[in-house]
Amino acid sequence: MARRPTIKDIARRAGVSESAVSFALNDRPGVSKDTRARIRRVAEELGWQANSAARALSGERSGAVGLVLARPAHTLGVESFFLQLVSGIQEVLAAARTALLFQVVEDVDAECAVYRRWWAERRVDGVLVVDPRTGDPRPALLAELGLPAVTIGEPGSPAEPVSSPVPVPAPATVSSVRADDAGAMAQVLDHLHGLGHRRIVHIAGLPGLAHTVRRIESLRAEAERRGLGPDHVRSVVTDYSDAEGAAATRRVLAEPQAPTALVYDNDVMAVAGSAVAAGLGIPVPEQLSIVAWDDSALCRVTHPRLTALVRDTAGFGRLAAQELLSVLAGGPPRVRESERPRLEPRDSTAPPPAHTDA
Amino acid sequence: MARRPTIKDIARRAGVSESAVSFALNDRPGVSKDTRARIRRVAEELGWQANSAARALSGERSGAVGLVLARPAHTLGVESFFLQLVSGIQEVLAAARTALLFQVVEDVDAECAVYRRWWAERRVDGVLVVDPRTGDPRPALLAELGLPAVTIGEPGSPAEPVSSPVPVPAPATVSSVRADDAGAMAQVLDHLHGLGHRRIVHIAGLPGLAHTVRRIESLRAEAERRGLGPDHVRSVVTDYSDAEGAAATRRVLAEPQAPTALVYDNDVMAVAGSAVAAGLGIPVPEQLSIVAWDDSALCRVTHPRLTALVRDTAGFGRLAAQELLSVLAGGPPRVRESERPRLEPRDSTAPPPAHTDA
């Protein structure tokens, strides 16, 4: 239970004033090269680390950023996306000696409350915002608070509901890193259409999330480019859970003109859907092709292994953290694009059965 | 970008001194009831929140606790245990207005470095330690630093390698919450033995983790109580990944006296194992029974649905957080027991094939 050394201790041992120590340790001018080196050495010997509270109090940054995850408890877990993302984020933050405050809450209102509190308590220098939504109140709040932020995923339209056919880009008050959902969807459709599929259903995630809307949009556009209307290609929304994924699968497979291919917005639903098909005696991929958006161990352990859209989720996190650090360093808000996802064909996709009409 | 109010602002508006405000807002004696109420009201109006840095600096707690997860990046994800745990932890911490610092690192050495840094920087008041290990250096380090801690899961033997047949309980320098691994294992064995299984293999997790050792021990003891020796019932260790789970499954199923039941230490391996069996044409549960330790959506989406050991993971997290808060409040270190897990029989367990010998 040793006492933590302070700059006063260093100053005494190095025979200089406290301010000289502060200058030396913060790479500020005002100390000679020799003195700086000596002070550094003493600090090293003493194992000194700046007291984060004192640093934060004297106007400096707090050296921490925040991340809040707004999800009802029962939908937590399973999905691998999140921990991978955080792991990437940490890699970058740790290198910059920045801590991550993490909080799980039930909904977006609670999330906003957390931002307010963090801001008032001066706990964080900035935040990473996940799961951008349509009509998202968070960017406006963060702008109002002046809390630097990076949204992970491109924000949807801000205040008003989407109405104009031309999507209005959100004002760039906050930075964001975006995934190329359109390009990814094009890849998926290339694959399935190339195999001969014409009736495709996209089992999407939560309709409130911006990327869900974007994927649905992209699917429609890509389908149209290939002459496929909403009677052939469409999306249905779910809450991302295995239960709703299974239910949606059961529903669309029971329709008279059942699809020959299903695209799931996450790995859990894809696995659940594949189990439903197995239960109904529909062989995959002979009668039904399945694509999972986001790869994970899950897609590889099921039988058959699922064709999946692989993205470098940790890399996405790294990019977001870098961008936040850049904003904290005074950089301008901007939109950065992550690497394009790659479709990994496995055993769950094949040409549709021959008798299917086009 | 409003300025954050300070107690000085409150003092001015309430017509009292700053210390009166401090007394009033911290439930300290020294202000009359009326004044206290007035100060409170003003603080409310101004939306005041204590600046966490200032509070931490003046000797008070920092109002944050830490949690570090030491896992190589590629084993992250999928498993639902962790996020559930954190979600439970948060519930309790949020109510106590305590923030959670979260960090992911590669190994235990890095984890120790994080503790040292957090301590030196005075960033956290205490920490939650996950994945207790055999020969764990962390409790000793935390005791040395005087950093209050709660281990999630009972710590294994501390410094020396396990050698004495009588397990020496770790010195209670830190609190811990424990899961009843022995009781759970007894339940699993009751179930399988009751169905008639005599050859059982436990596909365990990382051998370095204390609970892995404890589960292996319990299995052996429970088997012996039923007259089953190591030729009938045994454990093999893995790294928890789907890959090693699958490999271990393939290996034990290829043996001349193949087991009729497999118990997996997590859900991912159980699903992977179940896929291996399917691939080998071994019907589950007719030829092979499978039990997963820890339930999740995974166990319910596969076909057949997996019999699993259900625990209230979020509850476990809540308990740990409560215990940490109690230690921070000056409570004595102690060991608290979480609720006994419950075995949920599903479709993956059944009596072994008739021709099997006993």
Next chain:
DNA sequence: CGGCTCTACTTATGCGCTTCAGTCCAGTCC
């Protein structure tokens, strides 16, 4: 009524750091 205690405050100090305003001294220039 002087001295005591108790309540309800105020004043002052300090936590560890950053930073602004000086101080001191060597060097430079006309």
Next chain:
DNA sequence: GGACTGGACTGAAGCGCATAAGTAGAGCCG
């Protein structure tokens, strides 16, 4: 050689809060 400059450093103030020490006034007692 006096005025000026700039580098190296010191002193002191202040961030927002907690708290020990001090004070003023009311109440009580012998």
